[in-house]
Amino acid sequence: MKLIKFTKKGIYCIPGKFYLDPWYPVDYAIISHGHADHSRWGNKHYLCHTDSKYILLHRLGKDISLETMDYNSPKMINGVKVSFFPAGHIIGSAQIRLEYKGKVVVFSGDYKTQPDFITTAFEPVKCHEFITESTFGLPIYNWKKEEDLQQELQNWVINNQANNRTSVFLGYSLGKAQRIMSLIQGMDDIFVHTAIHNLNEAISNSGISLPKTIKLEADFKKETLQNKIVIMPPGLLGSRLLKRIPNAATAICSGWMQIRGNRRWKGVDAGFAVSDHADWNGLLDAVKATEAEKVYVTHGSQATFSKYLNEIGISSAEVKTEYGNEEDTEDALEKEPLKTSAK
Amino acid sequence: MKQFSELISAVEITNKTNAKIEALVNYFSTAHNKDKLWLIALFTGKRPKRPVKTTLLKDWCMEIAQLPEWLFLESYSTVGDLGETISLLLPEPEYQQDKALHEFMEELHELKSTSDEDKKNYILKTWNSLEAQERFIFNKLIGGSFRIGVSKKTLVNALAKFSGIDSNQLMHSIIGNWTPDSITFDDLLSGEHINYDNSKPYPFCLAYSLEKNLEDLGPLEDWQVEYKWDGIRGQIVKRNKEVFIWSRGEELVTEQFPELVEIVSQFKDDFVLDGEILAIKDQAVLLFNDLQKRLNRKNVTKQLMEEVPVGFYVYDILEFNGKDIRETALRERRQTLEDLFKTEAINSDYFKLSQRISFKHWKELDAIRNEARQFNSEGLMLKQKASPYHVGRKKGDWWKWKVDPLTIDAVMIYAQKGSGRRSSKYTDYTFAVKKDDQLVTVAKAYSGLTNEEITEISRWVNKNAIEKFGPVRTVKPELVFEIAFEGIALSNRHKSGVALRFPRIKRWRKDKPASEIDTIESVKALIGSYFLM
Numbered sequence: 001m002k003l004i005k006f007t008k009k010g011i012y013c014i015p016g017k018f019y020l021d022p023w024y025p026v027d028y029a030i031i032s033h034g035h036a037d038h039s040r041w042g043n044k045h046y047l048c049h050t051d052s053k054y055i056l057l058h059r060l061g062k063d064i065s066l067e068t069m070d071y072n073s074p075k076m077i078n079g080v081k082v083s084f085f086p087a088g089h090i091i092g093s094a095q096i097r098l099e100y101k102g103k104v105v106v107f108s109g110d111y112k113t114q115p116d117f118i119t120t121a122f123e124p125v126k127c128h129e130f131i132t133e134s135t136f137g138l139p140i141y142n143w144k145k146e147e148d149l150q151q152e153l154q155n156w157v158i159n160n161q162a163n164n165r166t167s168v169f170l171g172y173s174l175g176k177a178q179r180i181m182s183l184i185q186g187m188d189d190i191f192v193h194t195a196i197h198n199l200n201e202a203i204s205n206s207g208i209s210l211p212k213t214i215k216l217e218a219d220f221k222k223e224t225l226q227n228k229i230v231i232m233p234p235g236l237l238g239s240r241l242l243k244r245i246p247n248a249a250t251a252i253c254s255g256w257m258q259i260r261g262n263r264r265w266k267g268v269d270a271g272f273a274v275s276d277h278a279d280w281n282g283l284l285d286a287v288k289a290t291e292a293e294k295v296y297v298t299h300g301s302q303a304t305f306s307k308y309l310n311e312i313g314i315s316s317a318e319v320k321t322e323y324g325n326e327e328d329t330e331d332a333l334e335k336e337p338l339k340t341s342a343k
Numbered sequence: 344m345k346q347f348s349e350l351i352s353a354v355e356i357t358n359k360t361n362a363k364i365e366a367l368v369n370y371f372s373t374a375h376n377k378d379k380l381w382l383i384a385l386f387t388g389k390r391p392k393r394p395v396k397t398t399l400l401k402d403w404c405m406e407i408a409q410l411p412e413w414l415f416l417e418s419y420s421t422v423g424d425l426g427e428t429i430s431l432l433l434p435e436p437e438y439q440q441d442k443a444l445h446e447f448m449e450e451l452h453e454l455k456s457t458s459d460e461d462k463k464n465y466i467l468k469t470w471n472s473l474e475a476q477e478r479f480i481f482n483k484l485i486g487g488s489f490r491i492g493v494s495k496k497t498l499v500n501a502l503a504k505f506s507g508i509d510s511n512q513l514m515h516s517i518i519g520n521w522t523p524d525s526i527t528f529d530d531l532l533s534g535e536h537i538n539y540d541n542s543k544p545y546p547f548c549l550a551y552s553l554e555k556n557l558e559d560l561g562p563l564e565d566w567q568v569e570y571k572w573d574g575i576r577g578q579i580v581k582r583n584k585e586v587f588i589w590s591r592g593e594e595l596v597t598e599q600f601p602e603l604v605e606i607v608s609q610f611k612d613d614f615v616l617d618g619e620i621l622a623i624k625d626q627a628v629l630l631f632n633d634l635q636k637r638l639n640r641k642n643v644t645k646q647l648m649e650e651v652p653v654g655f656y657v658y659d660i661l662e663f664n665g666k667d668i669r670e671t672a673l674r675e676r677r678q679t680l681e682d683l684f685k686t687e688a689i690n691s692d693y694f695k696l697s698q699r700i701s702f703k704h705w706k707e708l709d710a711i712r713n714e715a716r717q718f719n720s721e722g723l724m725l726k727q728k729a730s731p732y733h734v735g736r737k738k739g740d741w742w743k744w745k746v747d748p749l750t751i752d753a754v755m756i757y758a759q760k761g762s763g764r765r766s767s768k769y770t771d772y773t774f775a776v777k778k779d780d781q782l783v784t785v786a787k788a789y790s791g792l793t794n795e796e797i798t799e800i801s802r803w804v805n806k807n808a809i810e811k812f813g814p815v816r817t818v819k820p821e822l823v824f825e826i827a828f829e830g831i832a833l834s835n836r837h838k839s840g841v842a843l844r845f846p847r848i849k850r851w852r853k854d855k856p857a858s859e860i861d862t863i864e865s866v867k868a869l870i871g872s873y874f875l876m
Contacts, residue, residue, distance in 0.1 A: 138414075138417065138418050138421055138429065139408065139410055139432055140412060140418045140421065140422055140431040140432060141417055141431075141433075142431070142435075252730065258431065259421070259422055259427070260355065260422075260424070260427055260479070261422070261423055261424075261430075262355055263355075264355055264356055264358075264492075265356050267357075268356070269356060270356065271356065304414070304417050307413075308411075308414060311411065
């Protein structure tokens with residue numbers, strides 16, 4: 001019997017009668033992480049990792065029906081053994097492992113194999129079938145080590161301060177912002193936009209300690225920001241708020257910044273390839289470590305990555321999903337410039 | 344190389360000219376003199392011949408990275424630049440070296456005469472010692488041009504700021520005849536290899552759009568009226584048997600127009616002329632679209648010169664036989680010009696005095712203006728006969744009076760968000776007209792609406808988007824706009840078969856349904872009306 005089925009509403013577990021990160025409302029949704037394209041509104045019941053709890057409550061409303069589970073502590077649902085393993089993507093992100101009558105399927109959600117300073121490190125999980133993302137599934141994407149990124153970001157801030165400029169990082173509120181905080185903490189005061197501040201509070205509710213930040217009030221005094229560090233969501237690029245920050249030097253933190261054309265397209269002062277997704281070798285290593293007989297490739301470069309896997313002897317197929325497709329997700333926001341430069 | 348690499352990173356990421364200039368000045372203040380020379384050479388297209396074939400670079404990269412060709416090509420199509428693709432695909436370098444830019448250039452020069460095997464050894468070794476960004480630059484040094492948004496003008500402005508030398512002189516210097524190994528940096532800047540006294544141009548006199556009633560200009564005998572031409576405003580400088588052509592953008596464009604140099608060389612007198620560079624065929628001025636084929640070519644072939652012959656219509660004379668006559672009245676300068684053409688007996692369709700339009704009443708002028716488009720003229724210029732040749736734009740003595748724009752009604756089919764402060768709104772639109780029962784794109788336009796209209800349209804786009812391609816939204820073809828433009832020409836490069844010049848949104852036709860927009864036939868008919876003359 002087949003354990004999973006790709007349906008119009010999302011990835012469905014047949015014996016378990018639940019969905020994984022569904023994009024249309026269902027009765028029972030198991031959620032890999034708190035990004036909007038993976039945890040959507042309107043499901044009757046949610047199951048997510050403990051550290052995602054307050055993120056989901058913050059994003060989807062306090063009144064949703066929600067239960068949580070830790071990493072590596074299985075739960076039986078209709079005879080299917082369900083467990084979470086760290087995905088290294090953002091705080092609370094999980095790979096979802098399903099086991100039924102000896103057969104194991106793992107859904108990666110979004111993941112990153114390289115460790116960082118703030119997220120529980122990715123753990124490979126052996127399985128028969130692996131459903132993997134492929135956001136950065138091209139060999140041009142190779143990330144720097146976290147220590148090197150830290151050096152790079154910090155040098156930028158130091159250089160800005162020497163030139164009397166305020167360092168403004170643009171990164172998605174959930175995941176990227178906290179990662180940036182971890183890379184530059186201790187350098188100077190870090191001011192964060194309200195959207196980020198609210199998520200920081202939600203994350204702190206789970207007992208996770210984050211680097212110290214100051215909420216950027218709407219009526220901030222210019223002189224308090226001079227030469228400091230500010231983090232805001234990428235949507236605010238070009239906004240009046242950003243313009244009011246004195247002598248701002250702007251930097252986008254995103255995997256797409258690996259490509260020159262994307263760095264130039266945005267009209268910012270710097271672009272750093274800081275991603276919460278796996279790079280090319282990360283994807284390959286993760287897939288190989290599962291020893292899966294069959295690999296399903298979802299959102300990103302699914303055609304390319306799947307073709308390559310087949311060529312190196314790993315049976316693979318691409319699957320169409322709605323991940324990375326929504327206006328307010330990091331994937332969609334960041335992918336846009338890339339597509340223009342490719343055409 | 345680190346320094347050069349940092350400079351490239353700094354100038355390529357910003358779109359602010361001042362920031363680019365700042366980075367360049369910083370480089371000129373700190374880099375090795377030989378590196379500065381190479382930088383100027385590379386940015387002005389004086390690059391040496393490619394020592395290694397591109398296909399070899401690609402093969403070696405695939406070999407080291409162990410990638411199939413299709414995956415290499417897939418990567419290339421995403422990155423869009425071969426040198427950059429290679430720099431990203433190669434594994435991390437195993438050792439480090441820091442050589443100066445000029446050392447790399449010298450090594451690459453020597454590489455030209457070596458065997459493929461030696462070339463491969465050298466390239467692989469170098470790749471293995473450079474970080475991705477430096478690797479990218481190294482690959483660019485091997486062959487491609489540096490397209491990083493630094494124009495000659497920006498480079499010259501940075502050099503001027505750095506050295507305090509006049510920017511026009513520097514323009515002449517860097518364009519002049521030199522190579523990095525035949526001159527020192529200081530000699531290049533001070534212009535040892537050129538004679539700037541021979542090339543020095545004057546600032547152009549510019550006109551405002553007419554904002555008065557013609558009757559208020561005073562007696563019409565005081566005014567010289569000419570056609571306004573849509574080419575490249577230029578200055579031809581002839582001194583001591585040397586000829587230089589400057590564009591209004593203060594670039595030396597002499598080499599792009601050899602036929603003009605040939606004609607001007609026949610004059611015995613020396614002079615500085617202001618006029619318009621135009622594409623001319625069978626005594627008629629062609630569209631700017633045609634002239635464009637002649638611009639920024641490295642090699643001007645005979646075939647191209649025959650296909651698009653270039654001429655010069657003379658508006659004014661600023662210097663005559665060494666004497667600056669800009670302060671004399673226009674009527675005297677015009678007389679000098681007419682005498683010059685008479686005595687030198689130059690009779691060419693490609694080098695003519697701008698025609699003075701004769702008329703008896705101000706009233707006649709409007710009709711003359713609106714017929715101007717038939718000769719591919721943009722309208723009229725009105726110049727006070729007593730006026731000196733001003734520096735820059737000054738109100739009152741010179742007026743431009745353009746023909747009314749052409750207009751069509753078209754429907755919006757794509758919308759895209761703007762940049763900068765407009766990045767949250769859909770501000771860039773693509774418009775289509777009817778072609779049989781389908782729609783065909785005719786123009787893109789960015790401006791002409793109020794902020795309120797833009798907000799309203801953005802809200803509409805959010806609700807009515809059908810598809811998205813990256814940042815572009817396909818929308819239901821419902822909103823109709825009147826599009827104004829300055830000219831129209833047949834074009835093979837456009838799907839619709841026509842190219843519009845300076846299209847912009849004139850107004851939002853909320854009163855018009857999409858069924859009433861123009862057809863491609865009615866748009867093309869506008870071209871036809873040009874040639875009714």
